[in-house]
Amino acid sequence: MVEERTISGKILLVTGGAGFIGSNFIHYWLNKYSDSRIVNLDKLTYAGNLDNLKEVEDNPRYEFVRGDICDRELVDEVFQRIDGVVHLAAETHVDRSILDAGEFVKTDVLGSFVLFEACRQAEIEFFIHVSTDEVYGSREEGFFQEDDPLNPTSPYSASKAGGDRLAYAYTKTYGLPIIICRPSNNYGSYQYPEKFIPLFTTNALEDKPLPLYGKGLNVRDWLFVEDNCRAIDTLIRRGHFGDVYNIGANDEVTNIVVAERILEVLGKPKSLIKYVPDRQGHDLRYALDCRKIHDLGWKPAKRFENGLGETVRWYEEYPDWWKKIKEKSKEFKSFYETYYQKRK
Numbered sequence: 146m147v148e149e150r151t152i153s154g155k156i157l158l159v160t161g162g163a164g165f166i167g168s169n170f171i172h173y174w175l176n177k178y179s180d181s182r183i184v185n186l187d188k189l190t191y192a193g194n195l196d197n198l199k200e201v202e203d204n205p206r207y208e209f210v211r212g213d214i215c216d217r218e219l220v221d222e223v224f225q226r227i228d229g230v231v232h233l234a235a236e237t238h239v240d241r242s243i244l245d246a247g248e249f250v251k252t253d254v255l256g257s258f259v260l261f262e263a264c265r266q267a268e269i270e271f272f273i274h275v276s277t278d279e280v281y282g283s284r285e286e287g288f289f290q291e292d293d294p295l296n297p298t299s300p301y302s303a304s305k306a307g308g309d310r311l312a313y314a315y316t317k318t319y320g321l322p323i324i325i326c327r328p329s330n331n332y333g334s335y336q337y338p339e340k341f342i343p344l345f346t347t348n349a350l351e352d353k354p355l356p357l358y359g360k361g362l363n364v365r366d367w368l369f370v371e372d373n374c375r376a377i378d379t380l381i382r383r384g385h386f387g388d389v390y391n392i393g394a395n396d397e398v399t400n401i402v403v404a405e406r407i408l409e410v411l412g413k414p415k416s417l418i419k420y421v422p423d424r425q426g427h428d429l430r431y432a433l434d435c436r437k438i439h440d441l442g443w444k445p446a447k448r449f450e451n452g453l454g455e456t457v458r459w460y461e462e463y464p465d466w467w468k469k470i471k472e473k474s475k476e477f478k479s480f481y482e483t484y485y486q487k488r489k
């Protein structure tokens with residue numbers, strides 16, 4: 146067991162803190178550690194949203210820096226004044242990576258490379274590299290373990306695998322204090338409404354069709370975002386440098402069941418579900434063996450059957466948050482119209 150690292154007084158860099166997991170993590174961290182500070186470095190791409198962080202924008206323990214993780218000069222400057230890193234910044238939507246992979250390779254591979262290089266020059270105590278369960282590819286049965294081969298199938302997951310393996314190479318070659326984690330599908334508040342659960346929830350609230358890919362039989366392991374934040378916290382305090390950790394909830398559900406449950410919570414008819422042509426290269430199932438992080442004392446606290454209802458209610462309660470994106474963001478509209486137009 147690693148001796149517990151101290152958090153007290155530390156300054157943490159969160160990259161991609163204006164996104165879904167990043168903003169949840171910043172709320173979690175500032176609430177939990179009252180004498181620790183956060184610097185949030187985020188480019189504010191279409192997925193970055195400072196509305197997610199309104200509650201903390203005047204908090205003296207929080208600082209926002211708008212910038213690109215590919216900008217070496219800026220990254221070097223920020224690394225001079227921080228103690229640890231949680232690296233979340235990425236292009237993250239599989240469907241967008243199928244349309245155009247360029248930004249994925251840039252941010253998820255090259256951006257990660259810039260951070261690792263900066264880490265070599267600075268005195269960083271820990272670096273949590275957030276990869277994804279998608280790097281393993283798909284399997285029909287059984288569970289992926291951390292030392293299984295990687296077989297990414299989408300431009301997104303291949304880019305993430307590039308960042309993941311670079312992180313590994315930098316910790317093995319230069320002894321950098323990097324820990325790699327591979328979380329499963331997160332759900333919760335502040336998730337950009339192009340992703341499955343917020344898209345289906347908000348479409349149902351608007352009485353619009355829910356575009357279910359293929360036969361709706363793909364399986365995802367749904368992890369409540371706050372449980373993921375606690376897992377990252379556990380790794381910061383107790384993870385082994387140079388190791389990989391799966392993070393999952395062992396809560397496997399087919400997409401059709403998720404869609405029906407969302408409609409049930411909202412009291413909307415099943416006829417809103419519309420089967421559309423499948424995603425290209427659509428992975429059937431992701432499933433993780435998480436005993437390694439369980440041994441560090443982390444377990445998921447929220448079961449999907451409770452967490453999904455709470456999440457759906459959150460979107461119902463905060464329509465201003467998602468309507469601003471769905472109705473006013475050009476990036477949302479142009480992607481939605483072009484991508485889903487083809488699926489009619």
Ligand code: NAD
Binds near residue numbers: 163187190276327
């Ligand atoms: P998100 O798309 O909601 O947010 C990504 C954030 O990164 C945005 O705020 C965006 O502005 C920022 N960003 C993008 N490119 C940047 C750049 N070049 N420089 C600085 N900032 C940049 O993503 P998310 O769902 O919160 O995912 C966060 C991380 O967790 C990603 O690395 C993702 O691969 C990983 N992950 C996500 C899930 C999930 O289910 N959401 C599961 C496993 C792993």
Ligand code: DAU
Binds near residue numbers: 237240
């Ligand atoms: O597994 C972790 C990954 O989970 C993260 O690394 C990614 O960043 C994150 O986006 C997510 O990827 P998925 O492709 O699994 O998530 P998405 O929300 O896009 O889709 C979930 C499932 O729902 C998937 O099987 C595809 C299906 N789907 C999705 C959309 C957007 C539909 O059937 N219709 C849709 O319109």
